[in-house]
Amino acid sequence: DIVMTQSPDSLAVSLGERATINCKSSQSVLYYSTNKNFLAWYQQKPGQPPKMLFYWASTRKSGVPDRFSGSGSGTDFTLTISSLQAEDVAVYYCQQYYRTPVTFGGGTKVEIK
């Protein structure tokens, strides 16, 4: 199975500041023939199901604020919140779909400092 490792486990950021979440896969999730990274990002708020934010590593789902961005390729990926808002407090997960079983990272909890 492809193991997804996220870091840090949690971070506290001041309102308006940048939050950066890292995700590393145990093998590349880049499909060379299409140059697409088979990676998604999700946001989960307390008591709610995960909500998809990005697919193909950097394609933002319609309606997701543009302060969120996804980047990276191969085995190293980043989710960035450029200016943290109170409503962004949540746990964020990455997921690879390059190979079944699809697998998720352990999550990064984002809080307000």
Added chain:
Amino acid sequence: QLQLQESGPGLVKPSETLSLTCTVSGDSLSSSSYYWGWIRQTPRKGLEWIGSIHSSGSTYYNPSLKSRLTISVDTSKNHFTLELTSVTAADTAVYYCAKDGLGGSGTTNWFDPWGQGTLVTVSS
């Protein structure tokens, strides 16, 4: 608007079978080219993909659960079901159903949207 709703017993005894149904509204399973999946979440193991099914009946299962798992679809009722046999306390989790994010791909991709989830506790 597409909505998914999980239903089933919240308490299952050890060694018995866990059965859940995901009812889909706002989309038709019979005309869909998408896979539909089950994912569970526990504090210890986090998010774990269980398996996915296409309206044709084609399935992908997590190998770690495959020997105990059956996912089926009933397009006439617009729902799909999960059956997990010989459950133990380790199967206690919030179970989610979700739509695969990429139609026509022939495999499992990202999940969007998800149902609200249902807590299943395995205990005598």
